[in-house]
Amino acid sequence: MTDGGTYTLPHDLPGEDERLTLMSEMLDPQLFFRLTQAGVAEGWRCLEVGAGNGSVSRWLSGQVGPAGSVLTSDLDIDLLKKIDLPNVTVRKIDVTTGDLGSGYDLVVARALLHHLPERHAVVARLADAVRPGGVIVLEEPDFHPVLATDSPTLKEFWKGWLVWADRHQIDYFVGRKLPAMLVAEGFDEVRAYGETILYRGDSLTARYLEATMRELHESLQASGFIAESVWSDAMTLFRNDGFWSWQNSYVTSIGRKSPTRQPA
Numbered sequence: 484m485t486d487g488g489t490y491t492l493p494h495d496l497p498g499e500d501e502r503l504t505l506m507s508e509m510l511d512p513q514l515f516f517r518l519t520q521a522g523v524a525e526g527w528r529c530l531e532v533g534a535g536n537g538s539v540s541r542w543l544s545g546q547v548g549p550a551g552s553v554l555t556s557d558l559d560i561d562l563l564k565k566i567d568l569p570n571v572t573v574r575k576i577d578v579t580t581g582d583l584g585s586g587y588d589l590v591v592a593r594a595l596l597h598h599l600p601e602r603h604a605v606v607a608r609l610a611d612a613v614r615p616g617g618v619i620v621l622e623e624p625d626f627h628p629v630l631a632t633d634s635p636t637l638k639e640f641w642k643g644w645l646v647w648a649d650r651h652q653i654d655y656f657v658g659r660k661l662p663a664m665l666v667a668e669g670f671d672e673v674r675a676y677g678e679t680i681l682y683r684g685d686s687l688t689a690r691y692l693e694a695t696m697r698e699l700h701e702s703l704q705a706s707g708f709i710a711e712s713v714w715s716d717a718m719t720l721f722r723n724d725g726f727w728s729w730q731n732s733y734v735t736s737i738g739r740k741s742p743t744r745q746p747a
């Protein structure tokens with residue numbers, strides 16, 4: 484969830500900085516590949532929302548060069564303030580209500596919309612910020628692969644996790660919904676690609692999963708949706724380097740704004 488007070492993983496949670504670092508290491512290669520495929524080039528004017536530690540904005544800064552610019556933003560800009568690059572501007576923006584500006588060649592968001600109950604309205608706001616002919620790139624989770632695990636313990640864990648998420652208005656199946664939303668917002672050439680990591684216990688992905696679950700342990704325990712024994716067995720599997728299983732898929736949706744789309 485969002486609006487600063489209710490976002491489930493605020494930056495001041497112990498370990499959140501490290502968790503975001505793991506997230507960037509895990510997801511940056513796929514997103515950089517897709518952004519390149521989407522045509523990011525020198526001179527582009529870009530907006531990133533919910534940028535976390537800014538790893539994507541830093542990369543964009545190098546791609547767009549001195550003639551381009553990147554406005555990087557988040558509800559909490561403590562980590563973004565560390566960016567010192569001449570073509571990057573840091574701004575605190577609540578994507579649900581704040582002024583996003585307009586006329587961007589690229590608007591990008593990763594791992595943000597699933598947290599926002601008002602995600603449909605936010606997609607419309609992001610779409611408005613793209614210039615006619617410009618590009619939007621949205622990467623969000625879709626949790627369908629996690630239930631395909633061979634481990635009954637982990638299956639039980641993920642089932643409880645998904646109920647917990649639903650109660651917090653987190654949509655872990657939003658990845659599959661975004662392409663149709665982009666078409667409805669007047670984007671052409673809409674395509675989407677899912678990448679699912681088959682992770683090994685004790686790997687980068689397993690450490691990211693463990694860090695996430697440890698940060699949320701209290702809330703998960705209080706919810707009653709995951710028994711304590713199931714939680715601790717799952718943590719043991721995340722550390723077992725003989726164990727392999729599916730991570731959730733991350734779906735990257737790309738579209739080009741129709742040059743004739745009328746503003747909403």
Ligand SMILES: C[S@@+](CC[C@H](N)C(=O)[O-])C[C@H]1O[C@@H](n2cnc3c(N)ncnc32)[C@H](O)[C@@H]1O
Nearest residue numbers: 485486533534535557558559576577578593594
């Ligand atoms: C899961 S993190 C993802 C960070 C980054 N996009 C990445 O993929 O590495 C979600 C981020 O969204 C931010 N966020 C949550 N609600 C927001 C809102 N309403 N407006 C802007 N940012 C928000 C959080 O502060 C956090 O940095």
